[in-house]
Amino acid sequence: MSALTTVSQQKHFEGKQIRIEHESEVLQCTMRFSVFLPPKASVEHPVPALYWLTGLTGTDENFSTKSGAQRVAAELGIALVIPDTSPRGDQVPNDQAYDLGQGASFYLNATLAPWDKHFRMFDYISAELPAFIERNFPVTNKRSISGHSMGGHGALMLAARLPERFVSVSAFAPIANPVNCPWGQKAFSAYLGEDQQSWKQYDSVELIKARGLSLPLLVDTGTADEFLHTQLNTEALIAVASGLPDARVRYQDGYDHSYYFVSTFMEEHLRFHAQFLLA
Amino acid sequence: MSALTTVSQQKHFEGKQIRIEHESEVLQCTMRFSVFLPPKASVEHPVPALYWLTGLTGTDENFSTKSGAQRVAAELGIALVIPDTSPRGDQVPNDQAYDLGQGASFYLNATLAPWDKHFRMFDYISAELPAFIERNFPVTNKRSISGHSMGGHGALMLAARLPERFVSVSAFAPIANPVNCPWGQKAFSAYLGEDQQSWKQYDSVELIKARGLSLPLLVDTGTADEFLHTQLNTEALIAVASGLPDARVRYQDGYDHSYYFVSTFMEEHLRFHAQFLLA
Numbered sequence: 001m002s003a004l005t006t007v008s009q010q011k012h013f014e015g016k017q018i019r020i021e022h023e024s025e026v027l028q029c030t031m032r033f034s035v036f037l038p039p040k041a042s043v044e045h046p047v048p049a050l051y052w053l054t055g056l057t058g059t060d061e062n063f064s065t066k067s068g069a070q071r072v073a074a075e076l077g078i079a080l081v082i083p084d085t086s087p088r089g090d091q092v093p094n095d096q097a098y099d100l101g102q103g104a105s106f107y108l109n110a111t112l113a114p115w116d117k118h119f120r121m122f123d124y125i126s127a128e129l130p131a132f133i134e135r136n137f138p139v140t141n142k143r144s145i146s147g148h149s150m151g152g153h154g155a156l157m158l159a160a161r162l163p164e165r166f167v168s169v170s171a172f173a174p175i176a177n178p179v180n181c182p183w184g185q186k187a188f189s190a191y192l193g194e195d196q197q198s199w200k201q202y203d204s205v206e207l208i209k210a211r212g213l214s215l216p217l218l219v220d221t222g223t224a225d226e227f228l229h230t231q232l233n234t235e236a237l238i239a240v241a242s243g244l245p246d247a248r249v250r251y252q253d254g255y256d257h258s259y260y261f262v263s264t265f266m267e268e269h270l271r272f273h274a275q276f277l278l279a
Numbered sequence: 280m281s282a283l284t285t286v287s288q289q290k291h292f293e294g295k296q297i298r299i300e301h302e303s304e305v306l307q308c309t310m311r312f313s314v315f316l317p318p319k320a321s322v323e324h325p326v327p328a329l330y331w332l333t334g335l336t337g338t339d340e341n342f343s344t345k346s347g348a349q350r351v352a353a354e355l356g357i358a359l360v361i362p363d364t365s366p367r368g369d370q371v372p373n374d375q376a377y378d379l380g381q382g383a384s385f386y387l388n389a390t391l392a393p394w395d396k397h398f399r400m401f402d403y404i405s406a407e408l409p410a411f412i413e414r415n416f417p418v419t420n421k422r423s424i425s426g427h428s429m430g431g432h433g434a435l436m437l438a439a440r441l442p443e444r445f446v447s448v449s450a451f452a453p454i455a456n457p458v459n460c461p462w463g464q465k466a467f468s469a470y471l472g473e474d475q476q477s478w479k480q481y482d483s484v485e486l487i488k489a490r491g492l493s494l495p496l497l498v499d500t501g502t503a504d505e506f507l508h509t510q511l512n513t514e515a516l517i518a519v520a521s522g523l524p525d526a527r528v529r530y531q532d533g534y535d536h537s538y539y540f541v542s543t544f545m546e547e548h549l550r551f552h553a554q555f556l557l558a
Contacts, residue, residue, distance in 0.1 A: 011503065012539040065538065068347045224290065259344065260291040 004136055007032065013074035014039040017064060026120050026128045027087040033129065034060040036070045036080040041138045048142035048167075048277035049079040049133065050270065053125070053151030056183070057103045059084050063148075066259040072270040078277055079139045083129055085150070087118040099183055100190055106178070107154030108202045110191035119191060122202075125154070126162055144273040146170040148262055149227070152219070153178055156204035156237075163214045167276040170218040170269045172262045173225050177205035177233035184231075205233065208240040217247040218272045220265045222255025283415055286311065292353035293318040296343060305399050305407045306366040312408065313339040315349045315359040320417045327421035327446075327556035328358040328412065329549065332404070332430030332437075335462070336382045337364050342427075345538040351549040357556055358418045362408055364429070366397040378462055379469055385457065386433030387481045389470035398470060401481075404433070405441055423552040425449040427541055428506075431498070432457055435483035435516075442493045446555040449497040449548045451541045452504050456484035456512035463510075484512065487519040496526040497551045499544045501534025 007019040016037045024031045041047045050073070052063050060082040063069065073080050086092075086105035093114040095101035101115075110119035133139050143166050147155035152174025159169035178184020179199045188199040200206040207213075219241075221234050228234065234249070241247040255261040286298040294317045303310045320326045329352070331342050339361040342348065352359050365371075365384035372393040374380035380394075389398035412418050422445050426434035431453025438448035457463020458478045467478040479485040486492075498520075500513050507513065513528070520526040534540040 010535050010537055010539045011501070011533040011543075013543050017539050066344050068350065068542070071347065071542075222290070254290040256289050258289055260289045260296050263347070263350075264290075264292050 015074045026124045029087045029089045034064045034082040038074045038077045040077045046138040046140045049139045051081045051145045053147030053154040054085050055149030068263045069266050072267045076274045092118045106187045112193050144168045148172040160207035168216045168273050173221045176237035179203045181231045205236045219249040222252045222261045225257045294353045305403045308366045308368045313343045313361040317353045317356045319356045325417040325419045328418045330360045330424045332426030332433040334428030347542045348545050351546045355553045371397045385466045391472050423447045427451040439486035447495045447552050452500045455516035458482045460510045484515045498528040501531045501540045504536045
């Protein structure tokens with residue numbers, strides 16, 4: 001039932017960088033994800049975990065190879081859980097565009113054919129994957145969540161929807177208000193249909209406006225981000241975050257949308273989450 | 280004469296990650312390389328540089344995106360210069376194999392057709408590129424050199440041949456004795472011909488045996504490196520290094536050949552070079 005194939009395991013900062021393949025019941029396909037276990041993680045001493053959601057076109061490998069997070073996670077004693085960005089495989093629907101279909105799930109549960117059978121990443125990330133992780137690795141159920149771009153949207157949206165599952169949330173250049181940007185409108189139309197009311201359950205700005213956000217929040221976005229003015233709607237996030245008890249939404253001068261930006265501020269985000277994961 | 284095109288420039292750890300295209304006279308083709316400038320580098324305050332040579336199949340992007348070196352280089356005030364692994368372009372000879380031709384120069388001056396016209400990476404790395412860098416960027420002529428795998432061979436070989444050009448040398452999993460391994464024998468046969476005497480001028484173990492090495496040396500190789508027993512000849516390097524005044528050749532338990540290994544020990548190598556670059 002929870003069969004697991006180790007695709008690769010590599011020593012990294014005295015810990016273990018592991019790539020796993022498993023059959024997802026929720027997504028009805030074979031999925032890959034990566035886990036970094038810090039050196040102190042053991043069955044006797046399981047560690048809390050930061051879940052990382054990747055942006056459009058990515059896989060578990062972008063963060064694993066480019067973020068530099070493992071150095072700090074190894075020091076702090078935090079596991080990193082890095083899922084893929086969508087269901088995968090020849091039997092899974094796809095689209096020729098980079099911003100729809102495989103690699104572009106937007107971390108929601110699709111309701112429209114042909115997407116509705118496999119594209120249930122909301123359920124996968126919030127329930128099936130954590131259960132699988134906590135059953136098979138020395139990882140506790142104390143979780144934080146972060147992500148980049150589409151993954152920043154996913155992290156904020158999941159934290160706003162399911163605050164009891166996480167202790168803190170952060171994001172890098174999140175698509176904060178997808179109902180009001182081209183990427184979000186295209187994806188939500190395809191996955192959820194034309195009823196824009198149904199879109200709001202997956203929109204971080206709308207969710208925070210309606211429910212608030214009880215979790216500590218840290219967001220960074222670069223002022224030279226090439227998608228800042230067309231896709232990210234950072235100002236709308238700043239507006240709703242201003243009413244929250246523990247939220248910082250910051251601009252970083254001169255930084256763009258790449259992992260050169262993400263890796264620069266990764267250590268600060270990990271130490272932010274560590275305050276709550278290790279408390 | 281020294282025309283320069285900026286392909287991209289991205290802020291990274293408060294410094295600049297820059298990708299450049301220029302016409303190489305030595306290689307007779309258009310070349311790309313990357314430079315990282317720490318925040319303190321300026322025309323008034325030029326900084327010393329670590330040159331990094333990449334392994335087989337790589338480009339300047341492997342190190343730029345995966346090594347994590349910029350964080351430490353930014354702190355220390357050291358520039359990083361990251362050339363490509365060979366001449367490039369449709370007019371440059373190539374081979375279907377990954378270990379010959381483009382991406383696989385072995386950092387030597389080829390003497391055999393069809394390689395001899397373009398494959399002059401020894402001259403490019405040792406003379407044309409540093410002159411170009413020091414003319415166009417706020418970088419001094421105080422240089423260290425390091426590299427990975429084929430690039431570790433290149434770093435050791437260049438330092439042994441031209442110790443006056445560098446203040447220190449290090450390597451990760453270097454192909455230390457290419458005349459005695461399949462990768463080296465294949466490449467040296469193709470580029471230099473069957474006279475094995477001519478190979479020795481590009482073989483680190485042979486060079487150190489014949490000339491010694493006056494520069495401080497640090498080498499790390501993982502015990503789980505998949506090429507350790509077939510290609511690297513680490514034991515031969517340990518044997519010749521044992522007679523050197525300031526050399527450490529270390530095994531790192533359980534690490535493989537990947538950038539998960541390289542990035543783990545990158546900070547220590549940068550701090551090693553900084554002792555001499557900043558002295």
